[in-house]
Amino acid sequence: MSAIRGLARRPTNAATVLLQGRVSPDAREAIKAAATASGVSIAYYLEALILTMDREGTLPVIDRPRPQNEELPISAA
Secondary structure, eight states, X not given: OOSSTTSOOOOTTOXXXXXXXXXXXXXXXXXXXXXXXXXXXXXXXXXXXHHHHHHTSSOOOOOOOOOOSOOOOOOOO
């Protein structure tokens, strides 16, 4: 059930699992705007996006992020 009134819901007793990750604020705002325009929750929107991409063939393999050039300072204990 959607926690926000008026948003689309999954079928009752649909199996779900937790998927978490961190994204940039810009990515979150883009997804939030698209979900709002679609009238669904962010989770529902992301699931639909992933399943749509998968039906097109396979999920894309993406480039790895650039390595960071700095090390965190660790003081000796």
